[in-house]
Amino acid sequence: MKTRYTYGGDEHVYVEIGEEMSLDAFFVALSMSNAVRDANIPGVTEICPANSSFQVRFNPDVTAPEDMMARIKELEHQSDQAEKRLSTRIVEVPVYYQDPWTHETVMRFRERHQDPSGTDLDYAARINGYDSVEAFIEAHHSSPWFVSMVGFVAGLPFLYQLVERDKQLQVPKYLSPRTDTPKLTVGYGGCFSCIYSVRGAGGYQMFGITPMPIYDPEQKVSHLKDFMVFFKPGDIVKWKPIDREEYDRIVKEVEAGTYVPRIAEVEFDLEAFNADIPGTNKKLMEALNDV
C-alpha cells in the first residue's frame, strides 16, 4: 500500500490508502480520519472515511489547501503506530432471501442484466462456483461482514466479507443501472454487499430484503430514535436468513415500535483476525448468543 494524497478542487483533500480493497487499507483510512477529527484542524467541515480511502472537506479561506494537506500527512505516521483494534458492535440483520418484492424487480429489469435467462442469485451462484443458489446464500450469511463505508445515499452501508480473499464472493454490477430498487434490498456489487436504505436507482445485484429499517428521517422507528442513520463504519454485521413468516412478524414489530435489533459489543483486532480468521469470526458471532 502506498498512500496517495490529492486535491478535489479547492475544498477537498482526498487520501487513497490503497488502490485495491483490503481490511488493512480500511483500517488505516478509518484511523486516519479519526485522527483528523481529533486534530480539530480549523476549517474542516466534513470527514468521510471510505473503503480504502478518505476525504476531508474544508474551507480554504480558513486553512489553505497545501497547509491542510500537510497537516493530514503529519497524521499518517501517527496512525501507522496506532493499534489496529476497534471497539465496535456486531448487529444481526435478518434477511429474507429470494423474497417476492426484489424478485419482481429482478424480473422487471432483466434486459439490463448480464444473464437475462435467470435471476440475480442464479447468476451470482454460478459465477462464484456454487452448485446451487442455496449453497451461495449460505456462503453469503455464514460469515460476518464489516461496514467499510456508509454513503452513496442516506445511510447506505457497504459491507466487506470477513473471509480469506479467495473465498470472497464477487459479482459485477448490472450492465446498466436499474431505475428502481425496493427499499431495504440486500444487494451485491464487486466485493461489497449493501443494504439500500431508500428506494431508488441502483446497479447492485439483488439477493433479498431485510425487514429492519436502517434509515428513518422521522426518527419514529424504535432503534432510530436517537439518530436517523443506523450504521457507521466499523460496525460488524451477521446476516440471519429468515422466511416469510418471520419477515411479516418483524415488520409488525417495527410498526408497533417493539422491534429491537440483536446487537452485542465486540472488540475487533485486525492482527488476531489475520492470524485466525475462522476462530475470530466464531468468537464475533458467539457474542450474539448472549443477547
Place this chain on the structure above:
Amino acid sequence: MTFKIVKPGLATSIQDLGRPGYFHLGIPECGAMDRFSLRAANMLVGNPEDAACLEAVFMGPEIVFTRDASVAVTGAEMPVKVDGEPQKTWTTFTVKAGQSLSFGFLSKGARIYIAVSGGIATEPDLGSRSTYPIGVLGGIEGRPIQEGDELPVGNGALVAEGRSVRDELRRGPGNPAELRVVPGLYWYRLSEAAGKSFFEDTWTVAAEADRMGVRFKGGKPLEFVDREPPFGAGSDPSNIVDGCYSYGSIQVPGGTEPIILHRDAVSGGGYFTLGAVISADMDLIGQLQPNTSVRFVRIEMDEALKARAERKALLQQIREELG
C-alpha cells in the same frame, strides 16, 4: 403569514445554504445550486444571507400572498409579474396581501431564487430547510412544493422598493460557458491524449441535469492508462474501489459522458474522477440550460483560490452597496 402555491412550476424546492456535516453518512449538503444568487436575493429583502428561498428551475411558480411582503427574484432571467404587472429581477419589490406573484418564459440561465422578507420558515432538518427528496429531509415533508401547499413565512420588516444589484455585479455563465477545473483525484488514470482532449473539446449540457449532477456530451471519449483491475474495483477501466466523491468532482463512467456532482451529490461510488470544478464556479453550473456549450478550463490551485477570493469580493461589494 403564508405563501399559497397556486402552481408549483417544474421542480420548485425550498433551499438555503444547506446542511454540511453529514456527507460521511451519505447525506449531501444540498442548498441552492447557485448560492451567489440566493445570497443576493436574501440581501435584497433584508434577510440573513442563509435564509430559505424558493429555487425554481426553467419555470416559475405562481404564489398568492396573505400579507404584504418584500420580494426579490435573482439568478436566471425570467419575466416577473405581480398581478400581471412586470417587475425587475435582482430588484426589491413589494407584494401586497392577496396579490399573486407569477412568471413568464425563461430567457437566460436555468434557476431563479425567490426571496421573501422574513424567509421561508418551514421546520429545519439537521440544521437546514433545504429539500433533499431522496433522504426525505427539509422542504415540505422532504419533497418539492406542490399545488395547494401553504408555506409558512417568517416575520420580516418591509424594505425599500427599487433596491437593485447592478448588472456588473451579477454573475452567470457565458456562452460557451467556461468551468474552471483543478486536475486531481484519479486524474492519473487518463492517457495523456485524453487529458488534453478533455480540455480542448467543446461539450454540451445533456438533458440529464438535476441537483445531484449534470451530464455532458459531445467531446471525444476518454482513454485510460492500461492496468490490471485492483481487487474490489470492477473490470471497467473507469472503475475504482468505491470511494468518496468531492462536490464538483467530474466522473466519466466508461470514459464517455462526464458528470459533475453538485449540491445533492451521491457521497461516493465506484467511478474514477478526474478532478473537480473550483468552488467559485459551482454557482454557474446551476444556471446551465440543456444544450449549452461548455469548455472546461484547466487551472492550478493558486488560480482557484484567486477566483474564490474574487467571488467573495463581488458578494462583499453587493453587501456594501445595498447597505
